[in-house]
Amino acid sequence: SQKIEQNSEALNIQEGKTATLTCNYTNYSPAYLQWYRQDPGRGPVFLLLIRENEKEKRKERLKVTFDTTLKQSLFHITASQPADSATYLCALDPNSGYALNFGKGTSLLVTP
Amino acid sequence: EPEVTQTPSHQVTQMGQEVILRCVPISNHLYFYWYRQILGQKVEFLVSFYNNEISEKSEIFDDQFSVERPDGSNFTLKIRSTKLEDSAMYFCASSLTPGGEGEQYFGPGTRLTVT
Known part of the structure; x- marks a missing residue:
């Protein structure tokens, strides 16, 4: 079955450091x-697309x-700031044409 | 900046009742979507809509769900007979290009609570 896996544990880093988040997938051949x-209680906000x-x-x-x-x-965030604290979602195109399949996300906490 | 809007922000309903969730996508977008997110879980695709018809739907989108674009601006999701497990955040999204080709703009969501 198709799977999208993101670090399930929260990532805690210090302000100014680089945060690196991972997205692994199986049984996909995504074009994108x-x-x-995503902030708590809010809708996802697009950041980047890669082909x-x-x-x-x-x-x-x-x-x-x-x-x-x-x-x-x-996914890297350089010179991280407390305002970068959020959950980051990886999303794949399953080649069906219309859907986006999301991973569960990784929670990032940037502390001053 | 244009944005997707959704109403209501929170809906409480009793099991077995019908609910209609409303969305106004971005005006020049062509593709419309509904997703849901059960508390603590991932965002799940429900359905996409293009050219006034369903273009794709997931296994979750069974006969109790329907979508409609009743006029040039609104996009609705109807759940015919709600179940406890329908409790979730429902997000509407729209895009200029389909699927993964381009960014999808999400609304703020409607929190549906079924009691």
Whole structure:
């Protein structure tokens, strides 16, 4: 069956450090992979999209890598800030055309 | 900045009752979606809607669910006979391009509580 796995344990880091979150998937051949941020009680907010033929994508302090051989994406936040504290969701396109399948998310806590 | 809106923010209903959740997608978007998130669990795809018809639905989206775009702006999710296990946060989303091709814009959600 198709699975999207993200670190189930919360990630606690100090302000200013780089946070690295992992998304592993099985039984998918996604053309696209997306990362979203979700705050408690709120809807997901889109952050970055990476295509299967792209190795890396950057946007300001965010960087995403996509390794289709390892079936893994890494999401980095550099110079992290307390305001970055949230749950980060990995989402895959299952090639069905319309759906997005989400991982359960990793909770990030950045402390001053 | 344009945003997806949803009403109500919280709905409490008794088991067996019908509920309608309402959404106003971003006006120039073409693809509309409903997702749900049970407390503490992942966001789950329910259904997508394009060109006035369902384009894809998940196993969760059974006969008790239906969607409609009654006019040019609203998009609704109806649950015909609610069950306790329907209690969840329901998110509407819209996008310019389908599926994973482009970003999906999510609304703030409707928290549905079935008692």
